[in-house]
Amino acid sequence: MTPSSTRGRRTARSTPHGATRPGLWAATALAALLCTTAATTGAANAANAPSPSPPPAGASARAEVPAGVTAGVAVFDRHTGAFTEQLNTSAQFRSASVVKLLIALDLLWGRSPDALSAADRARVDTMLRGSDDAAASAFWSANGGGAIVDRMVSRLGLTDTARPPATHPGYWGYTALSARDTVRIYRHLLDSAPAAVRDYLLGDLRQSTRCATDGYDQHFGIAGSFDRPWAVKQGWSGFSSGGCTSTPAATRTQAPPASSPTGADAVDLSRPALHTTGVVGAGDRTIVAVLTLHPSGTSYGKAYSDVGRLTRSLNVPGATRPAGTWVGTWGNGVRVRTSTSTTSGAITALPAGVEVLVRCQKRGQEVSVPPYVNDWWAHLPQYGGYMTNIYLSVPENQVPGVPVC
Known part of the structure; x- marks a missing residue:
């Protein structure tokens, strides 16, 4: 499978993420350390695109229910005795x-x-x-x-x-x-x-x-x-x-x-x-x-x-929102690790296709998912660890707008 024409030309060392991501890594030994199943679809990646920034704490807001979801919502402020x-x-x-x-x-x-x-x-x-x-x-x-x-x-x-x-x-x-x-x-x-x-x-x-x-x-x-x-x-x-x-x-x-x-x-x-x-x-x-x-x-x-x-x-009211950028992921069994290498300890595995909060990113071990490679790793503060950027649903090796650690 080749990258989508809308993403422009890529070298073998680039990492085109998203709907065109192939599922070839399952056959490689290194990928087995990162991901147990090669599974991704265009619809899943579209659903996992970075979400818009939330309103400031204390601002008036209306529940934004994603398409297809049925929801019941109640938020009660104990200081005022009123629902927001x-x-x-x-x-x-x-x-x-x-x-x-x-x-x-x-x-x-x-x-x-x-x-x-x-x-x-x-x-x-x-x-x-x-x-x-x-x-x-x-x-x-x-x-x-x-x-x-x-x-x-x-x-x-x-x-x-x-x-x-x-x-x-x-x-x-x-x-x-x-x-x-x-x-x-x-x-x-x-x-x-x-x-x-x-x-x-x-x-x-x-x-x-x-x-x-x-x-x-x-x-x-x-x-x-x-x-x-x-x-x-x-x-x-x-x-x-x-x-x-x-x-x-x-x-x-x-x-x-x-x-x-x-x-x-x-x-x-x-x-x-x-x-x-x-x-x-x-x-x-x-x-x-x-x-x-x-x-x-x-x-x-x-x-x-x-x-x-x-x-x-x-x-x-009273909530503090964590700093960072929400980014979609792809693949099953993607692991969060203690450091920026596949030999570091695994903290947990992510739910397939879930959004993660990225605080910063840094270079580490080069990860190969032939014919793609990426040496950037994202720090996930809510997990206290790192994941390789190769499984982030962004068009380049680095996440745009996210600072270097």
Whole structure:
């Protein structure tokens, strides 16, 4: 495959990125260190083009929902007691792992975290930090299943939340939830829950791990759009690969069925779901809830990037936005490394085709994807490492406008 004529003439040492990128590197030993599968399409690269700059913090903004995405959005400023963003706030989505907030609150209702057994405390920690499904299933089974949701609806005055459908009683991720009810859950945790419960659960949410226990990169949305302090509980369902490892991650334990329930008020259980929820800013100033559904077949990296763009468009008082340039990537299993060489340690692998924040770039080991080579490496501050520029969706070896480290 040859470079597109619109990119002009190239030498064998240049790196034409984008829709014309060939998939030849899979046969090379060096490329095996960087990328496990050669996969890229013109549509994916178009979707991963650098996104526009977000509005200044504190500026008025309207949620920018990417094409094909269904979203429910609520942003609540606790300082003013007012919403800065509201979009389809009462729309019901399947909760995926966001319901783990209700599972944890129910477990601790009327008791101190110190009263938990060591085993239960460990389950809560891994359920909230690493979004562990086995821990959630253990609590769901032990504490009444759907009755957990019923109790929390009554206790918190939730209006759009409901237990999973009768056809799937053990599927806690099929709990119905809305953006406005998600804000109510966080408001209870922040303003009404006993201090010990608040501090314990928020402490776990502040320690959200980049890689969940099922191998998915869960630092999208809030965690990628804003600098700390933040505390997040994310949710995903219906994807088959989520980055973090050089091989495909396991399908989310509670994957959607082949078809959804019927009826005007049925919650969609089929389309891939990706949710970002949490609190942002000093003093946990702002609560953010972004619930989304994506077209069938959407890759995790595409949905991850779309949720990031939507979140970055929001007016989130008190949030600090990270410095850098958002750039699309291509290829599967692209690794972030501790230094600018393929022999340095691998920190993680990126979700295929995801956008990354590039702070600066520097020369390092020359990477070859015959007949292309590139010795520039991008520093990714949110990962604390480097990736070779050869897998960035830009037309030249260097990223335009990004400074040298």
